[in-house]
Structures are given as C-alpha cells and as structure tokens.
Amino acid sequence: MGMYLQLLVIGLSMGMIYAMIAMGIVLLIRAVGVLNFAQGELFMMGAYVTFALSVQLSMPLWAMLIVALIIFCLFGALFMFSVYWPLRKSTWSATIIISTLGASTVIKEIAKIIWGSVPVVQPPIIKGVLELGTVRLEYQYLFIIGIGLLLIVGTFLLFDKLYIGRVMQAAAQDKYSAELLGISTVVTTMLTYMISASLAGIGGWLVSPLFLVSTSLGSFMLKGFAGMVIGGLGDVKGAVLGSLLIGVIESFSTLFTTTYKDAVVFLVLIIVLIVRPQGFFGQKISEKA
C-alpha cells in the first residue's frame, strides 16, 4: 500500500513539472501559434540560473527568487526577439519550428560553455525526508506539488480574471482587431514569452535538486509535449491535467515494465490521439487553412 502511495506522489510531482513545461508551450501556441522546441532548454536554463545565483553567488532564497524571475523575464523577451520576431511574417510555420530547434542547441551550448559539461549539485529548499509509515519522500517533492499548484492557479487567474490576461487573450485570438482596439500585440506577445520562460525556469529550479543540474534536463520537454497534446493543444487546463496523467502513468508503468516505460507513455499519447484526435479538452476546430 505504502508503495502505491509513494508512486502516486512521485507521479503527481513529476506531472506538475511536466505541466509547467506544457503550460508554457500552450501559452505560446495560443499567442503566436508556434511550437517551441526550445522550451526544454529554457527549463534547463532555469536550473542553471538558480544554481549560479544560490550556490555560486550564495544569495538568500528570497533574493535569489526575485533576481531569477527578472532574469527569466529578460530571457523570455530576448528569446522572443531572436527566435520569433524576425520570423513572424513568415508564412511557413516550419521555419519557426526549425529556428526553435536551432535555439535549443544554442542555449544548451551556452550553458555548457559557462558551466561545463559536468553536472553540478543544487541544494534542495529544505533538506530532509518525510516519513509516513513505509513511505519516504524528500521534502522537495512536496515543494514541487505545492509551488506547482500555486503557479497553475496563478496562471488561471491571470488569464480568466485579470484585465491584462484578457487583453493578452484577445490579442492572441485576433491580432488585427486587437491592434485596432489599441492593444499593442508586441507587448502582449512579449508578456506571454516572459510568463512562459518563467514557468519553465521555475520548473527547472524545482527539479534540479533531485536530478542534478545538467544539460540533459532539456529532455523533460518531450513528456511536457505529450501531456499538452493529450490535454488538447490550445488549452491550459487540458495541458495541466494531461501532464499530471503522463506523470502518474509513467510512475505506475514501472510496476510492469522498466525497459519500455517511455514507449508506454508515448503509446498512451498515440492512443488518446486516435480516440480523440483533438485531445481531451481541445475544441473540434479544423486548422486554419
């Protein structure tokens, strides 16, 4: 029994991490209609930046968080102006996809040049283990779930309740009319990129104490993708639920198969797509011709 509880908690917290990546991608898809293949590297960058601030510059937690958030936002803006902005007029979506693939290599290499190819260690927020009967969990997992929940709720509130969020949504849905209404789509797009980079960065910060800070953190992105697709491409709520599902499936699939674990996760993705080609929460609209 204890084992199942442990697997469930681990699965949920991994799901939260995937959700942070997936939400970032969904926000970008809604705002600019572009798949970002560099989201995993933004995630990895989050781990490195927080490592640099908290270990190399030994900042206290609160200061580190503030500075890190500012850096994430700047990074998001930089990312937008280098990868998306020059290509926004391109009529061919493949060019932007390739450009993000190029960007992912660039970010990875920059990290390698600055911090080296040897993984580094990031201390957890609170070191220690929670013991409940036979269940043993590092506190970091609880932090992941807690902070993850906060961010998810925060993103919902932003887009559903706050004015700025609605403006961003409006701009995302119809650029032309939004411009007519006096909404600057440059600003809203930039804000979206900033939020997206921050979500990924915080995710990277949260997992790094568990899995070390290394360039291989970027590989978390594929699971985030899977979660997002299961949820339905343009839907934040769907992305979160899909990611949690992926995390739990992944955790429990280890009971049956270890070698084919990744295959199981992606097989579930394909099955979901076949049964519901638009994902669980996606609306049935055909792509713009």
Add this chain to the structure above:
Amino acid sequence: MSKKLMTVLSLLLACVMLLAACGGTTTEETEGSEASGSDDPIRIGVVTTLSGSNSGHGEYCKEGAELWKEQVNANGGILGRPVEIVYEDNGETDQSYVNAMVKALSSDDVCAIFSNGYSSQVALVCPEVENYEIPLIAGCSSHALIESGYEYFWMLRLTDQYVSPAMVNACADLGMTNPAILHVSDSYGQGMADYVEKALLDKGMTVALKISVSEDESQFTPYLTQIANSGADGLIAINHQDQAAVVMMQVDALGLDMPLMGCSQYASALAMDTAGEAANGWYSLADWTCEVDTEEGKAFVEAYRAAYNRDPDMQSVCAYDAMQVIGAAIERAGTDDPKAINAEIEKTNGLKGAMTTYTFNGDHSLGTTIFMVQTENLSGKLTGIVNR
C-alpha cells in the same frame, strides 16, 4: 524535365568540385609527411570526445595522454625519435565517431590508436581497424567485442565477464543472498548485468529484481521504491558516471538500508564529487582509484596532480597506460610499423602500468587486476585487489 535535371547535375558538379578541392588538400598533407627519416616523430592517434556533452571524459583522456608524452619526450623519446599525439574529436553521434576513427586510420599517418569510446561505438569501427591493420587499444570493457576475435583490436581493461564473478563474490561477502540489479540498458549495462546475474545464479544466490533503465533516465525513485519492497537484501547498480551520482543521491534520500555495490563508475571521481555525502558507504569494483598502492600508480597520481592540479580520473589513467603499452611495443619492435607493433602488443607480459599490470593472457583483454573500493569520506578506500 530534362533541363531541370541538367541544372541539377551542373550544380552537383560545382558542389563536388568544392569537396574535391578539400579532399585534395588532405591527401597532399599526408603524402608530404610520408618520408620517414630518423628524426621524424612517432605518431600515435587518440580518438576521444572533445566536444559535446561528454567532453569531460575527453579532457581527462587528453591530459593523461599528454602527461605520458611529455615524460617520454623529456627522456629522449622512443627509439631516439620524439613522440607526437594526434587527437581526433569523435563528437556526439555514432556517425561522427566512425568519421573520426576513419580519419585517424586513413590520413593521420599514425602507428597505433587509443580510444575511450563506448563499446557500441568501438564495435562500429572494428571492421575498419582490421582493414587498415593499425592496432587500436580501447578503454571500453564489453566482453562481446573480445569474442568477435578481431586481430588489431585490444582492450586495456578486464572485460565485464572477468569482473562480474569477482563482483558477485564481493557481494556474497557483504552478506547479500537475494540482491536486486539496477542497470542501464545500453550495451555495457545490459552485458554486465547478464554476466552478474549468471554469476549470482552459479553461486546459488537469487535475483530479487532486475531493472533496466534507459540512458537518459534520471528519476530512479520509483525503481528504488520497488526494490525496497521486493525483499531484496542488497543492490547491485551498473550505470554511467552521471547516472551513478543521481542513483547514489536518490538511494540516500530513500534511506535504502542494505549493502550497496556499484560498478566501476560508482567510484569515479566525477560521480563521487557530484553525489557528495550520498556516496559514502558504497562498495565498488573499480578499475581505478587514486588510493592505488603500487609504486607506478602512486608516481602517476603525483605527476598528474603536479601537472593539472586535480585528481586523475579513470579516463586519464586509461589513456596514460594505453600509451605505455603502445610505447613499450614500439620499443620492442624497433620500428613504428603498425603490423610489427600489433605483433609486439601480443607479447606484452608483466608491463607495470599505473592502473594494473598488463599481460597477454590468450585473449585481447590485457588488464589483470581490479580494485575493490569502499567510499568513505568522499574518497575511495582500497579494500582489496581482485585478480583475473
């Protein structure tokens, strides 16, 4: 249609001309250095990873080889000729590994090659090595490669097949009767895990659980949870360096209370430094430890620290010793002819290297011993030496 085709062909011409020009220059270069006078350096190739995510390994490897070169050249070189090492970067993919090796074989004019590529990569190039008849010493340890019977391929370390029974004996001494095996699913991990399992069964022990994980896995807690609940009384782990560090950290966090045995990577400087305190208590059968107790080993560690201001890794000592094996063979052969060198490598007998003593024992695995190490206070403590 035909016009389009012709445009295509004419452009192909331009492109190919360009390539031909590049190719042409390379050939000329090698032809220029063909004439071998007595002062010409002896050239030895090293194929290692100098770019990409494993470039850390390559740095250690290069440092080890350079150390040997400087020592030899300071003593007047080999056969009165200076030694030169040619490095080829094998990049990140299998294709780039093959390219680098072929370049070393075909156009670097070297008399022998050392490479610390993975078993699967070395397997890719072995047929080429046989074609060129230039001896290749590799730092990998997969037994399957030895069994293929290549004539010009040599393995510096003991193969996994020889190491596994020793590992299982050590596990039995630690009180394991029903251990779990956790291994990486590549050629190295799978091969070694199979040998360990066989050795366990031969010894009348049982395997509680055998878990194979992919190379890029970093979340081991679900597996470790299962191991904790499987009634296993020990853990045998076979992973590469980065993974080894993560496994040690997550085992520590889960508080697995059982004897822990890792493969050689668990005692590597990189894994221990990264895992920190979590590394304490792990046993491992290691090819290399800085606590080495032979004179040659101690001298190497001292010289290495003086030269690079850090501890040597297994990659450095492998490169250093491979160079010694090659150097000794050239000395005995009295020439830098690759075929003669290959014949002399087969006569290697009792060559004392920094890592172990090298002897030809009927197959192409030259090493003879391996260390039994327990990690204490972030350094590997030598607890015994196991013979082949």
Add this chain to the structure above:
Amino acid sequence: MKKKINTNTLILGGVSLVALLVMYLVVPSVSSVYMMTVLNGAIIFYVACLGITVMLGMGGMVSFAAISFMGIGAYASANLSLKLGVPTIVSMLGAILVSMLAALIIGAVLLRLSGTFFTFSTVALVQISYSIFTNWKEVTGGPDGMGGISTFEFFGVKAVKPNENYMVLLTVGILCALFVLRLKKTNLGRALSSVRDNEIAAKIMGVNVYRTKLAAFVIAAALAGLAGSLMVHNHHFVAATSFTFDQSTTFVIMAMLGGVSNPFGVFMGTVLITMLPEWLKPLQEYIRLVYGLGVMLLMVFMPMGLWGLFTGWVKKLKAKFKIGHKVMIGISSTKEG
C-alpha cells in the same frame, strides 16, 4: 525561342555529362579515404532526407518519423542478410518493402491527425521505435547491435573500400533524386502540392487528402528504409544508438538548410551539415554553438534554404540579361500556405 532552348539544352547537357564524369571518376581519385567515408555517410543521410522533401517540401507536413523507418529498414536488411544470407539487392528491396508496410499501417493511423498533432505523433513514434530497437533482442540484437553484415555485392562484384562503396551509394542517391524529381510531375505530386497549399480547396477539387498524404508518407518511409539498408551494408554494423530523436531533427534541419522543396538543395544541406564540424575544426567546443546560431540565422535570412537563395540569384541574372523564358525551379512555385 525554340532555337534558344536548344542551345541551352546543349550546354546543360554537356555540363551534366561533365558533372557525372567528375562525380564518378574525379572525386574518388582525388579524395582521401577519410573524405570518402564522410561523403558516403552524407549520401546515406541524403537518401533519408529526400523522404523529407516529399513530406515537407511537397506535402507541407512536418514529420520526424524518417529515423524510425530508417531503423526499420536497417534492421530488416541486417536480419535478411545475416540470418537468411540473401544477396544485397534482395536485402535492399526487402528493407524498402518492410518499411513501406510499416509506414502503411502506422501512417493509416497517424495521418488521421492534422497539422501539429501529426507532428507530435511522429515524435512519439520515434521514442517508441527507439525503445523497441534497444530492447527487442531477438530482432535487433538489443543494445549490442548486430555486426558482421555483408558489404555491397552486385552480380559477384564486391565493394570493399570506401571509394567502391561510394560508387554504389552515389548511383542509388542519383536514382532516388531523379525519382523524387519525377514524382513532382505525377498526379500524386500535384495532388500533394495542392494539399500543401490549401487543404480545403484540394478537397473541393476532388483530391482524396487522406490517401494522398498516406501515399507521401509511405514513399518517404521507403526512401528512409532504403537509407537504413545502405547504412547497414556500408557500416557492416547496426545499433539502436543511430536512431535517436536528435538524429531525426538533424535530418529536418539538413533538408531545410539546403531548401526543402528541391532534391539538389537537400543534397547541399546534407553535405554542408556533415562537413560543418570538419570545416570548423579550429572552433572545437564552439562548433555546436555556431551550428545552432547558423540554423537560426538561416531561417531568418533564407527560409527557402541555399537552393532558394540560388534560384533567387538565377532569376535576377536572367532578368538582367533578359534570358527570355520563365525560371525553371523558382520560389514562386513553392509558395507555402
């Protein structure tokens, strides 16, 4: 007008004859063995990338599946020639057949998805196939891979050295390029372009969109499977580590770099990406950084790749010298929707 074309044809005919001679005779004799090996690797990737020309350049579908079918073809060939000892030509045809069959089944399912969803499902496919290649020991040799596969042998003539392999690979490469060029002119090719430019319009015009896409998917898989077979016979060894997601993104980048809609452009892209680490050797650890930056800049300044750039120049030159007839292969004909 008629006469002009004739002189043009004559000149081009001469040039292409020289090109063929150079490729078959001059290149192997002046290139070093190393160069030949690199070139051979590039041609193998080129054949797989031609599949991307069909999918992306002609059909507008972003697919990462090439590497999966390359793996299927490679293992099919390895098994055929190792376990049954069939001649090379049969093993190559077998590889093509097996990967086409696999593509037919997989494609029938995945192509029900549209746009981005389809792209994702191919990413998932690559992950699944990689797991299977690594773990299905009986068929793929597991992580140890399979070795000792016979070299190219046609009618008793054996290719042993890299420059002999080059002859075989070059011939296959040219044949595949001609096949793809021809494909554009067929009904299928036209239907595919119409689907790419406007799916709804194509449907109204009576094009069976699903079947057209499926046909393209299967053809792309056949090319990838053939590339896998070539790889196996060239390296004499196959292992799962060759078929990763990273490699499949490299394929897409190779195709895009040269100009995805044209076989020759793809050739330039493949050679360039393969040679880049060679030419940038002094940069050592910065190679991949430069590569990434290059890809980003390329997408901004010449999204149609090197071929697009080249045809742009040709167009300008022709306008300048008033060479009458319309541009043969222009960006104009490959507008994307």
